[in-house]
Amino acid sequence: MDNSQINLKMFRHVELDTEKSEAVVRPSVTYWQDAWRRLKNNKVAITCMFFLIFIVLMCIFVPILSTHSYTEQLTSRTNEGPSWDHLFGLDDLGRDIFTRLWMGGRVSLLIGLVGTLVSLLVGAVYGGISGYLGGIVDDAMMRIVEVLVGIPYLIVVMIVSMILGKGMNSLIIALCITSWTDLARIVRGQVLSLKESEYVLAAKTLGVSPIKIILKHLLPNTLSVIIVNTTFSIPGFIFAEAFLSFVGMGIQPPNTSWGAMAALGQQQMSYYPHELIFPALAISLTMLAFNLLGDGLRDALDPKLRQ
Secondary structure, three states: OOHHHOOHHHOOOOOOOHHHHHHOOOOOOOHHHHHHHHHHHOHHHHHHHHHHHHHHHHHHHHHHHOOOOOOOOOHHHOOOOOOOOOOOOEOOOOOEHHHHHHHHHHHHHHHHHHHHHHHHHHHHHHHHHHHHHOHHHHHHHHHHHHHHHOOOHHHHHHHHHHHHOOOHHHHHHHHHHHHOHHHHHHHHHHHHHHOOOHHHHHHHHOOOOHHHHHHHHHHHHOHHHHHHHHHHHHHHHHHHHHHHHHOOOOOOOOOOOHHHHHHHHHHOOOOOOHHHHHHHHHHHHHHHHHHHHHHHHHHHHOHHHOO
């Protein structure tokens, strides 16, 4: 067919439909919106998140609403098994294990959250400064980190306990002294790779101070790594508290924690296993939930997987 045979009857005029034309354009999705979308698709991570919310709510409200005090002793019913009145049974002093479990959860989760928050603040700032300044300052700061990493935290706990006495405050201080070092090294590595970026060079050219560059430009761009590391740090603190309380260096009576309950339950395990099973399950399931949620966050926040 040549050009002489082409006429307007062979074509149909189509009106411009702005609504349809807008519909075919992919909507703009921010980094955090895309991360939340991918996290929602991870059923395991979402289930763990709701499970942890449930644990936190139970730790808050059960000790308040329970008809049994966590220190109340029913001496005539010691080591009694689970019943409708005492769902998890009674311990060797006749105390309600159900109420004590959630009261102990307050302590264990508080130590995990406070310790992680302190480690987050110290480690992020320390690593950011070290990576940004570089050179001799970076070498000196990293040598300090290596020295702290080489000190077993059990020795630190013993020294702090001797000075301040055993209890939650000394336990948090002892665990926080060395716990921030891993995050500091991770943030330092991220900052070293980001500090030559165009936006950082532009900020330097405009005369922005180094501390503002670290806080406003470098640390926010390492936020995904920090969030994932924080999620994995919480179960680490919970396990450390449980272990130290189990060996008698943590929470002291009449206060309680999951580790302290497991230590008492271990002594009665042969004859009254319910005294160990419930705190051990609480520790295991909570740590597992935090780790699986951390895996989900790591996948959701990975920019290489963004679509």
